[in-house]
Amino acid sequence: MTGFLLNRAAQSIVSFWGAISIVFVIMHLSGDPTLLLVPEGATRADIEQLRHLLGFDRPLIVQYADYLFQLLRFDFGASLIQRVPVMDIILSRLPYTLWLGGCALALALLIGIPVGVLTGLFRGRLVDRICMPIVLIGQSMPTFWSGILLILLFAVELRWLPSSGAESSVSVIMPAVALGALSMATYARIARTGVIEELSKEYVRAVRAKGVSGIQVVLSHVLRNASIPIITVSALEIANLLAGAVIVETVFAWPGLGQLAVQSIASRDFLVVQGLVVLGAFTHIGLNFVADLLYGVVDPRISLSRRDT
């Protein structure tokens, strides 16, 4: 197990190094990064001064080494617009995105998985035939559209919830529902398929043949086996929540990282964008590492089969 983890940790570090190197290359590939950073109408002297200030006049390899060491110290440079460290800007927005993403994920897991398990256990029965079309609708609705529908209904017509912003404690409800709906549908479908597949396996009949009750078979065998595909999907789904936040935060004017990304791109604040891209890469790789770790906990075939290597 330890060897497996070390192996995966090393792979994650290499992946992360690759990702941040690509970010560096893209920054320099598009020509002179200084030109991307300066506002329109800047004089040649301004550009020269900025280039020197940011160190873009140094050899590429020196800049690359400098960039890596900066990242090692969690230093993303300073925003050119707001004149404060990028890290501070990101940290001020991060709690909003974590709160929104966490609520959306909780909604997706707490509703999606039980619905998937129940529809899987009672396949073809009433609960399945009622829930699955709803799940399908949830999966077919683009977030920007479901978000606007929610605003029209609950903010404009019923006036129950604020249409945007994060001032009120109930502000998070609509963006979380809009953001979580898609994941909820994905979890429901994966859990349903997993349960149906496990129920058809021979070991389920064998366990029942021992005299174990049906509910016990589900609790101590089927759910655990069906959780493996759910873990796989979770790493992707959580990453998708962060990507989906870009749209949802724009629709609901939620002051998180997604909105920050859109604003920074619009104002050509490229060091902030770079910081967000690096953070996104780190999150993706970190989530996949955690998923690998959980596989090892759930499935002995993964952790033990590497025992000798």
Place this chain on the structure above:
Amino acid sequence: MTAAPALLSVENLTVVIGGAAVVDRVSFEVGGGQVVAIVGESGCGKSMTAFALMDLLPAAARRTSGRIELSGRPIQDLGDAGMRKLRGKEMSIIFQEPVAALDPLMTVGDQLIEAIRAHHDLDRAQSMAHARKLLESVGITDADLRLKQYPFELSGGMCQRVMIAGALAGQPRLLIADEPTTALDVTIQAQILELIKARRAEIGASVILITHDMGIVADMADRVLVMYAGRIVEEADAFDLFARPRHPYTEALMKSVPRLDDVPGTRLPVIEGAVPRPGSHGPGCRFADRCFLAIDRCRAEEPGLLPVDGGGRRSACWRRDDVGLAGGPA
């Protein structure tokens, strides 16, 4: 026929999948301590018969008729809660694919403990000690190590031993073995069969042995049921059956087993064609299309399973008196 009272009595059992009978009006008895083999090709309804006895049919299959008595007590209407008390304790089953029949994510020890605790009120330490004894009883050395291992770390033969240990944990009076050696290496097959024989004798259980291998039947069975397309076509004591088959299907099954005295280079006889799909047969005998003895009557009218030769022997063939004489299929 044994004089002992029947442990299991099955009457008129029918199992339907999608409107077609895969087990069709099957009746038989299993005496105490007896080994009864159910023989036939794939798709004959052998496994469905076994699953119906345990009330563990797949979701698509349904038992539409049948009276099942275990030790004189009807069990066909007990429902899942009632059957749960019998499964593992009165009747157990082992399967064709031992690795698939074990939960891949649970240790061997925990799976045995689950079987033990389903019927005994023991704490974890006591169950674990019992599980170790069970493993030793099926000839597994290093029991302490094996208890901590997962099914994927064990060989197929070892997994089948674990299955047998679990199936016998409740000292059942009936063990159903559904093709227990089909998925195993030939060298392991004999060991597993010997183990089933020995453990059966020790706890005095009856065995229903489902197989397509006449060699295993000859080695193990007291009594034989030959099934074809959901019907029992012949029933006999094993010795009588091998002395003279009374149904052309039985004879064909026997002839398709390779023998040491076969002339080298000759082709092994095979039964041409395949078992008709459930519900697709005509009004006559279901084997008629593949039968070398078939006459017009066989295609028009289904033969009943009628006594022949005495001794409880039965055959469902219009030409039962012409079967098993010299000059069968090459």
